[in-house]
Amino acid sequence: MSTVDEQAKVPDSPAGAETGAPPAEAADESSGSFIFLFFIIGFFAAAILGWVVFPKVLYSTQYQPIDFSHAEHVEMVDEGCESCHYLREDGSFSGVPTLAECIDCHEEINGDSEDERIFYEEYVAKDREVPWLVYSRQPDCVFFSHAAHIVGAEMECATCHGDIGESDSLKPYQENRITGYSRDIWGYNIAGFKRNTWDRMKMDDCSDCHQEAGGVAHSSSVQTQRGACFVCHK
């Protein structure tokens, strides 16, 4: 920048500086601060665009058909999470309960909540499955075995799913418009920081645990000497 050069010359020619330099220096100074101002504006504009606007544009927000309270239901059932989300006899996991399983208790309206009334009138009466939005749905190429984690590794549900069992209402579901995956897979922190094990569930987050665990399944790959791909992929 010319300003630096001009200033450097000042001690050499004080006379010249006094006569001709001042107006030019003033102009340079103001253009310099303008450049700095534009840099600052640009920096903040880009930061806001990238950190605030982009995530908002990238994810579409949807709401669950019924505001289900896990906390209320957990109080009423005997076996905690497993009362509704259980392993079937063939080893597969039941996942989200079907309407038939809900009807076991909700054949009639039991309480006086608005959400239960909607559930009864819209789904039970019309015999329609509830189109729940599943926060933890993994991509198609992933094979996740609940049996291996719950029975084999004796993990708690909350390690991956967080404290959803204690929540009074369902949070909005955010879907990545490009991939169609739930935001819970990438995580809510756009910078990728995570504080809890359940903050996000990408492949790296799976391998965090899998690298620590021993066993054949975690060193069976000839290519990498780690867990083979065909343990979690299909």
Place this chain on the structure above:
Amino acid sequence: MTSAQTHTENGAQTDGKPVAHGADNGHLHKYGMVIDLDKCTGCGACMVACMSENNVPFRDDETDKLTSITWMRVYKLTNGKPYPDNDVCYLPRPCQHCEGHAGHSPCVSVCPATATDYSTETGIVSQIYTRCFGCRYCMAACPYHARYFNWWDPVWPDGMEKYLSPNVSPRMRGVVEKCNFCFQRYQLAKDKVYVDGESTVSEEAYQTACTQACPAGAITFGDLNNPEHLVHQLAQPDDHHHGHPRNPNAFRLLERLGTNTKVYYVSSREWVRRAGDNYLPDEQTGGGGH
């Protein structure tokens, strides 16, 4: 987690420690196949079962074998002699799941993307479609033409997508696919092992679709490491000679390449066994197992 605790208490190999992620922990399987070519009638039921089990895409015109995808393919061999000495043999060819030396099968050792891998737990050569970028180096390396490239995105007739297996991820354009010994069935069988608190996947719990579909019972599938499994008894693999079959009627395709495959063929006919490799006119049939 009441049921979880019950299961681990019943579990055979827990010994008070947490089961280190493995209903099959400690069990090194080597899944393989024995195909009796004297029984095979060439009906193609294995090919149909395979395509249906594994969501294999097909095209309107399947006659162009350069672009069609057949994980399991039945070849027709003849002895080339005129009547009445003419003889025909049908040879089903899945992926041979080469072990090579210490798991360095031809395709695994060339893959630049780590998209294909050899598992020492199951002996299965895997293919991860989302990792493959379609260079097709593995196709060039495979001596058995067992690998296929997706030139197009799969298109199923209206309504047929409802019949696809949810346990198999459909492939996209630009990736390579191949037989994986119906690995999804192993995954599901393992889930059941966890829930039942058993120690390992049993022979009947994990069988491939082609094995179960074969009306002639020509295909046998199981763990070559387990002497109780039928495949072991049929092929009698010699572990000191890279799995070379001790059954004199058994052979492997292009055995002398050293691919150390896990698909064994059995035939009482010498010309069929001779068709499994390239022999010089005066050379003796067999003689692999280096």
